[in-house]
Amino acid sequence: MPSLSDEDVMARIQTGDLEHAGLLFERHHTDLYRFFVHTTQSRAVSQDLTQDVFVRLFAYKASYKRGAPVRPWLHRIARNVLADYWKRPRRDSVALDDETTASGLPSPISDLERREVLDGLDAALARLDPAQRELLVHSHVSDLSYSEIAEIYDITINAARVRVCRALRAFRTIYIPHEVHDDLP
Amino acid sequence: MTCPDVEPFLLDPQLDAETQAHLDSCAECRAIRAELMDSQTLLRAHMDTPAPPAMRTAFYSMLGDLQNAQRTPTGWRSWVSPRVARPLRWAVAFVAVFALGAVSMSLLQGRSGPGAEVNGVLSQLEDASPTMRLTGVYTISDEAATQEQVREALVALIQTDPSVNVRVAALEALAPSLPHADVRTAVVQVLGSDPEPLVQLAALRALESHTSPEVRQALDELLETPDLEPLIREHVRSILL
Numbered sequence: 527m528p529s530l531s532d533e534d535v536m537a538r539i540q541t542g543d544l545e546h547a548g549l550l551f552e553r554h555h556t557d558l559y560r561f562f563v564h565t566t567q568s569r570a571v572s573q574d575l576t577q578d579v580f581v582r583l584f585a586y587k588a589s590y591k592r593g594a595p596v597r598p599w600l601h602r603i604a605r606n607v608l609a610d611y612w613k614r615p616r617r618d619s620v621a622l623d624d625e626t627t628a629s630g631l632p633s634p635i636s637d638l639e640r641r642e643v644l645d646g647l648d649a650a651l652a653r654l655d656p657a658q659r660e661l662l663v664h665s666h667v668s669d670l671s672y673s674e675i676a677e678i679y680d681i682t683i684n685a686a687r688v689r690v691c692r693a694l695r696a697f698r699t700i701y702i703p704h705e706v707h708d709d710l711p
Numbered sequence: 712m713t714c715p716d717v718e719p720f721l722l723d724p725q726l727d728a729e730t731q732a733h734l735d736s737c738a739e740c741r742a743i744r745a746e747l748m749d750s751q752t753l754l755r756a757h758m759d760t761p762a763p764p765a766m767r768t769a770f771y772s773m774l775g776d777l778q779n780a781q782r783t784p785t786g787w788r789s790w791v792s793p794r795v796a797r798p799l800r801w802a803v804a805f806v807a808v809f810a811l812g813a814v815s816m817s818l819l820q821g822r823s824g825p826g827a828e829v830n831g832v833l834s835q836l837e838d839a840s841p842t843m844r845l846t847g848v849y850t851i852s853d854e855a856a857t858q859e860q861v862r863e864a865l866v867a868l869i870q871t872d873p874s875v876n877v878r879v880a881a882l883e884a885l886a887p888s889l890p891h892a893d894v895r896t897a898v899v900q901v902l903g904s905d906p907e908p909l910v911q912l913a914a915l916r917a918l919e920s921h922t923s924p925e926v927r928q929a930l931d932e933l934l935e936t937p938d939l940e941p942l943i944r945e946h947v948r949s950i951l952l
Contacts, residue, residue, distance in 0.1 A: 529907075529908040529938070529940040530908075542781060544774060544777060544778050544781070545874065545875050545876065546875065546907075546909065547774055548770070548771065548774065548875075548876075548879070548909045549908060549909055551767070551770045551771075551774075552908070552909065552912055552942055553942055555762055555766060555767075555770070556761065556762045559760070559762040559763075559766065560758065560759075560760050560762075563760050564758060564760075569763070573763060573765070573766055573769075576762070576766060577766065577769050577770065577773070580770055580773065581773065584777060640757065643753075643757050644757050644758070647753065647754065647757055647758065662754070663758075666751060666754040666755055666758070667754065667755075667758045669755075684719050687718075687719035687720065687722070688718055688719050690722065691718055691719065691721050691722055691747065694722070694747050694750050694751065695743070695746075695747065697750060697754075698746055698747070698750045701750070
């Protein structure tokens with residue numbers, strides 16, 4: 527039996543049937559979490575913000591247009607959640623370069639190099655213009671299609687293509703690739 | 712086609728003939744495309760941060776609260792105003808506690824202790840309300856590892872309960888009991904027969920640290936299912952790796 531589509535689940539949520547609501551969480555929470563991790567640079571904050579997206583999903587379920595694709599709608603909520611977060615006074619947060627991996631477990635030494643690359647990428651993203659950073663994370667981390675990006679940002683598909691391309695070029699001018707030094711112990 | 716014309720298509724994995732023709736004749740656009748593709752690969756390869764498992768607990772806890780809040784008053788509560796209903800409920804609870812105390816005193820030498828408590832919760836697992844059954848599962852889940860009758864009750868729930876959330880909670884409660892062959896067999900059966908992806912996911916999470924040949928075979932068979940939820944397919948593959 528084919529499983530319920532996001533749109534079917536959302537239609538049920540609108541009628542008060544929460545039995546399958548977990549499907550939306552299971553399908554989208556990782557993408558949303560990554561979006562927040564790479565825009566806020568904080569895992570602790572990202573957990574809260576991801577949860578906030580789902581809180582708003584239930585609170586504003588009436589605003590969902592029946593049959594419309596759910597993924598862009600969720601990511602639009604995520605953008606609003608992020609915008610509200612930036613408006614709040616800054617609080618202490620756990621930086622990405624803390625002592626643990628995203629899973630909460632200590633980093634194995636074998637992951638060190640991968641981690642250095644990731645840190646370099648995150649540092650470059652952090653220096654990017656916020657609008658370009660969001661766009662790049664949507665297109666290359668959350669893997670949203672151009673049509674989904676166009677819907678989220680309320681622009682044409684061609685404009686989405688151009689903006690993603692320019693954001694990636696801007697990123698490329700900032701990012702300094704990690705180099706492995708053979709002479710290091 | 713000019714350089715600005717091809718810009719929107721520079722990241723496309725497959726180029727149309729016109730764009731390709733421009734790239735063949737323009738070294739600058741070719742270099743930009745190569746650089747962009749390189750950055751794209753780098754980002755996609757390194758930014759696959761996994762979400763912490765604690766987020767799942769927080770989400771389902773919120774969902775449980777929403778479901779509880781959603782329950783509309785039934786019976787006498789639907790015609791008594793909330794202002795009157797609350798004190799009335801307290802009064803009924805007060806009388807009930809006294810009545811229970813009196814009964815308990817009269818049965819002092821009778822059966823009491825944790826066994827009786829478990830029996831009480833086991834009967835809650837048969838309640839008509841899914842919320843009551845769910846609460847029952849949460850209450851009793853710690854006993855599953857040590858008490859056979861609790862495991863049997865939870866196995867019955869994962870096989871027959873009409874509520875997805877109750878089946879998911881029962882599977883989570885049974886996860887520490889997977890070393891018991893009968894529980895493992897029941898979870899494997901549920902994985903292959905339950906049509907709900909959420910239940911299948913919960914079964915997979917329970918089974919992922921118990922990949923016996925029997926489990927691996929069930930996972931292989933699951934991959935053959937047409938229309939399998941992509942999320943499940945991905946999870947199965949990660950377990951089988």
